[in-house]
Amino acid sequence: MLRRPATSTQITHLQRLWLYGLVGLVIAFLIIPCLIVVPMSFSDSQYLEFPPRVWSLRWYEAYFFSSEWRQSTWVSLKVGAVTTILATILGTLASYGLHKSTNVFKPIVRGMLVLPMMVPLIFVAIGVFFVYARLGLNNTIAGLVLAHTTLAIPFVMIAVGNGLSGFDMNLERAARGLGASPVRAFLTVTLPQIRISVLSGMLFAFVTSFDEVVVSIFVSSGANSTLTKRMFANIRDQVDPTVAAISSLLVVLSIVVLVAGQFIQRRGRSGPSPD
Amino acid sequence: MTVMVQETEPVVLNNSLLQRSRNLQGISFIGLSLPAAMLVAAVLIIPFSWLAWLSLFDAAGNLSTENYVRLLRPAYVDSFLTTFKVAGLVTAICVLLGYPVAYLLSQLPQRATQILMVFVILPFWTSVLVRTYAWLVLLQRQGIINQWLLSSGLISEPLPLVHNMTGTVIGMVHVMLPFLILPLYASMKAIDPVLLRAAANCGASPAQAFRQVFLPLSLSGLSAGIALTFVLCLGFYLTPALLGGGRVAMWSTQIADMVAKFANWGAASALSVVLLVVTGGILWGVNRFMRVPDAWGGKR
Amino acid sequence: MGAGKVSIRHVHKAYGAFKALDGISLDIYPGEFLTLLGPSGSGKTTLLNVIAGFERPDSGSLMVDDVEFITRPPHKRDLGMVFQNYALFPHMDVFDNVAYPLKLRGIDRESIRNRVMGALETVHMDKLEARRIGELSGGQRQRVALARAIVFEPKILLMDEPLSALDKNLREHMQMELKRLHNRLGMTTVYVTHDQQEALTMSDRIAVLDRGRVVQLDTPQNIYDHPNCKFVAGFMGETRFLPVEWRDNSYHLGNRSLRLASQPYCDVNGWLIVRPERLRWAGNAQRDNRIAGKIMDIVYRGDSHLISVSLAGNHEISIRHTGLEGKELPVPGQEIELWLTPEASVVVGDAVQ
16 A cells, blocks of 8 residues: 555655654644543543543533623624624625626725734724724624624625635526516525525634634623633633633534534535425 | 618717716625625724824824834834744744645545545634633643653653743644645645646656745745735734733734723824734735746646 | 667556556557547546556556566656646746756756757747746647657657647647657657547557557558448548448348458448548449438538438438539439449448457
């Protein structure tokens, strides 16, 4: 097996063994920190151990029975859900508009809309903190939603833009030619064709909001603290194993999201479903 | 028999009518992006411009360069240097670790690539906070790595791996590595494998073919990845704040401190403006510099 | 330096259940222009890649000038190759592309310059040595790729559909140029194409491949005039097949006995090959074979009219009418008689006998 050529220029697997080893180490470096908190969160000890000497659900109990943790989780879910809806609608509209527009200002608008993805989060954080203070939006759900929607729009736009670039605009023209109004043509022909991209844009939007920390640190506190804000404060002040339990749940969530994303794309690639 | 239209009537070209209709269409489509653009303006552009404007005034409200002059104090200059040092170090390590991964990804058969790609993307999807926390747990004094090193007898005292530069760099490399690997992989994937066959056919050994053909062709993707990684490092807040333990004063942590601890908006804004200019300058420079390699990488 | 002789013996290569090469044996003579011709999936490119060293066959032998090459890595084979899409290095200019094989061979700069300029002159590219690859047209890239393949004077030159990316006029022009170049340089050339016209124009010999086997190996003339099976006949020219039956010691088309000038390439029942240019408007009933039919439709083609004729048994053939036959252009529905000389009448079987 090892002596068989791995490339068309006849380099064997044996000759590339060092490369496989090196890449294996890098992958281990990437993956282990993402996964190691899961077994450690089942430790009974105040100091997290690996492998745990005594297994227990103690830190999960600490999470689920704490009204503060529950409340902040609820805030994060609410903000994430509303952000997903808003960002998907605004981002899809913007992406579609820019795709079809021939206006000279198109590059400027596009550049402006991807800006939230490019600038350091700390800028966004102090900016909204400063303005929200004048508008009374600090520590409100609405303030968080507005900021998170802004951050999520570029991701939705990129996902939908990918879908649109693979979409044959002649289909929409055909619909128009058959008598559909522009809105109807979009809703009945274009949108169904790019729905996979819109779905993955939604996924991005939710994750962007749910995982966002830096802006939340500044503009959420007290009863409206997000989960990440509370975790951040907790990690900075002491290493509380409850965070390990929450982190494990978040790791599981991200794996679910990743698998869901792959599944959506797989389905998308195999063509429109019969239903 | 000749067939020709006799133009007896004046020619109607409808130029102005058509132009107006075209303009209207252009506006109506770009208008769809208006709600999103307004939100971005309200949440990002206006607040930041407002802060940038404020940075031009001193505490008494007079126009002054005070906020910028203050940035020349040693504390700020140090943070400036620290930021560049960390960003440079993290980027360099990312290149060393990321290049082989991207290379292998681009060379493996599709199935293997898909599997390997999951390992690169999983960290991407995992919350930065969770990963930073994991590193804290791994690297702290009683953390796993120190425990293993102690029990294996390699060290007698726990190593200070976190709440310092070491921890910050390790944590940031972990966050940034996918940002380097993904664009690099994309550019390597675009290199036609037949070029390596052609090199072999010309008499190049695999090592020569890599050095003389593959490496030069991957440089445009590599420089894009380096620029992205470096710029992201410059403004990165979370990992230095948590793994630096207050000892690694980077730009972003200083901006946060000035706002949160001292409510010194003028200084924070000035620092942000400088950071923005530097970041924008690097991206602009790289973009300009990249034009040349793109010319031969793009079309074939 | 050897002569450039290639001996391929029993080469097998399978991808899973698909047999890309199914026991190919082939001798390529020094200095000849040999074309591997076949449809896609016939194994012609795989065979070329085996010779170049980019595919390792499952079994078999590949001797180049009596040296076993089968496991030799490609960069130690010293074979020139022109790739389908040229595979020019986009980060090097024209000169550096052509100089690349010479640099790898550690040749001094002075000689490199002379030889590169010589090679570029050979392909009429000597004025453009400083151009970037992105600035060249398809035909120019083709020439550079050719210069790079011949600059180190390999004994054997491999070409993988080198003209397929060019438009028709340029392709025909390059065919002539490649042919002349081969005559001048005299290196053994193995040429892969799916274009029968190209193969007929350029080759000394053609090997027709189908499903990983060499079906017929012969001169272009023989391949065209005397295909040894239905597949080869169908691959060359605009061929129609009429079923013939073996009875009473001769082949019959319908109930007429066929007069053949050469031995048929089948045992029992077979096919008569009918090509438009071999059909005659007039013939000798004592000597030639007669085919009766009815005109279906007439299509104007510029240089001629192409006329479809339907025959008994729901068969269809076509013939050209150039206006020089001394016959009026017929009209659809008209009954006519067409003629094939015995020399032009070739009967083949479904498979090679």
